[in-house]
Amino acid sequence: MPEKKLGKQTVQLKKPPTITAAASIVGPKEGKGPLARYFDQILDDELWGEKSWEMAEIKMVRETLAKASEKAGMPVGNLDYILAGDLLNQCIAASFGLRESGVPLFGLFGACSTIGESMSLGAMLIDGGFAANVACITSSHFCSAERQFRFPLELGSQRPPTAQWTVTGSGCAILSESGTGPYITRVTTGRIVDMAIKDQNNMGAAMAPAAVDTIYAHFEDTGLPHDYYDMVVTGDLGRIGREIADDLLSSNGISIGNIFNDCGIMIFDTKQDVHAGGSGCGCSATVFAGFLYDGLKSGKLNRILLVPTGALLSPTSVQQGETIPCIAHALSIENNLVSS
């Protein structure tokens, strides 16, 4: 077994990287939600002076990276790598948003799990001795996602109660080889789980088994007590998916209901008419870069397991009658190294 491997899916970092800074920019609806004060910037409108929603999303990526780099006190040019991806076809939000950066880029696709994937790989690149500083960034935009995955917004299609609302937002974390934490201490990489759900308006149900698979693997691989974390927080299962995941975990002997939260539930108020909750690459990315990072820095949270979740479907796969393969990547993020 490789030196740093703890079990089938988990590695333990020997020199855990610090999350030096995090930044987020969100849309107006997210800015009216309960986490508003944790975001760095709230846009007045979905276009942000651009000619298209895609261009607005691209601008969010560019500006979020700039903001994170400013907060880290580190010029973008000092980054060794950027790891980035998004939901748009051919990941154009990342590629176009980062094209002026001049930094070596690894483009990723993990759907809404991408911030987990990018922080996992970024942490390993630093721990492996390949990088001193990396940026991990993702985005999503309600309007660009809706017209790409579902229907033109102008159609005013009615959304079923199981549907989730794609977060408009970009979140970025800067990881560094030295620093005072919070640290990324362990990485549990997800495998694809497909329980044959076909309803693209019920992604929470589709993704819940993947989240459960990864959380279960994490506890199996590490042997940590199930109450080890202050919070186990999935990406965008929403209310329905979280309930399914909680049930599945319990029936597998992992009862974490009291510490189990979901970024898609946290980011919107139930009064905001988002049905089952928020979703999108930007969901876990902005909630982590905003609320969760603030909680860690202030000591309100000391240990979290962040589990961004992704549904790996496309309009083509849906049209061809396919089921929805899903994935979830987990990261232990801790203020204290002695305890790990």
Next chain:
Amino acid sequence: MPEKKLGKQTVQLKKPPTITAAASIVGPKEGKGPLARYFDQILDDELWGEKSWEMAEIKMVRETLAKASEKAGMPVGNLDYILAGDLLNQCIAASFGLRESGVPLFGLFGACSTIGESMSLGAMLIDGGFAANVACITSSHFCSAERQFRFPLELGSQRPPTAQWTVTGSGCAILSESGTGPYITRVTTGRIVDMAIKDQNNMGAAMAPAAVDTIYAHFEDTGLPHDYYDMVVTGDLGRIGREIADDLLSSNGISIGNIFNDCGIMIFDTKQDVHAGGSGCGCSATVFAGFLYDGLKSGKLNRILLVPTGALLSPTSVQQGETIPCIAHALSIENNLVSS
């Protein structure tokens, strides 16, 4: 500077991973080209018994992984990670092709540079102590790519002389921490270069500056003599892009015309009516897994610099009048460790 970094974009691997096995499956047209005998399997038709071209591409990914794993004498379940991506929206060839694998997956998007990106990250995961064995796999399919990026095939659109032909094929490399080579010794990660080309039927010209940027960085970072390699081989610049890249390199003091080749030129014969050459994620992946890997194993080649190239555009970005950002990732692959 991080321990293993050689310069701005390059890292030197301390325990260079071995490429234990490589496998490729290609379509009928590729099977009539000059490299036919190096591929593991040549399909009789583009559908391979499936109901859609996308499903055929998915099957290629699944079967190519199975073949590579068989050649490596290693069950798929023994892999620590799979790193995979493709050209389809939301990378469904990779996600669906690998969903039964049960192996932790990092989904990537680097367009046609993806095999370079996956082998770069895979090599670093092994060298960093996180994995003993990883699979790096990508695919493309002429029919699924054409209808996604350009026009319905049924339209019979005329292709301009600068156009390239998307390779139908999937290529996979298995990397391992121990073995007798060929070894991945250095990794030069590309950054985005956009020289404002807008013509999606002239991707070679769009990608050439990115290839040049990475090759230039590789020689700058490593200080290696420009004639160090037996072959410097780009992914899919095609005839036009290769000529531009050769000119740009020469004007920057790097005269490697006699050892500079391109997978997009090698894979098809000029008589095959592919205009400027081959392209697609499957182009560099199958040429590497077939011809180049065979050359390394047989000793005909001892040191190559593999430089897969990618154009990070989407139909949406083209429709919105955007230029084409491009990227190239380079890997030193060598039979002999003492020489490096």
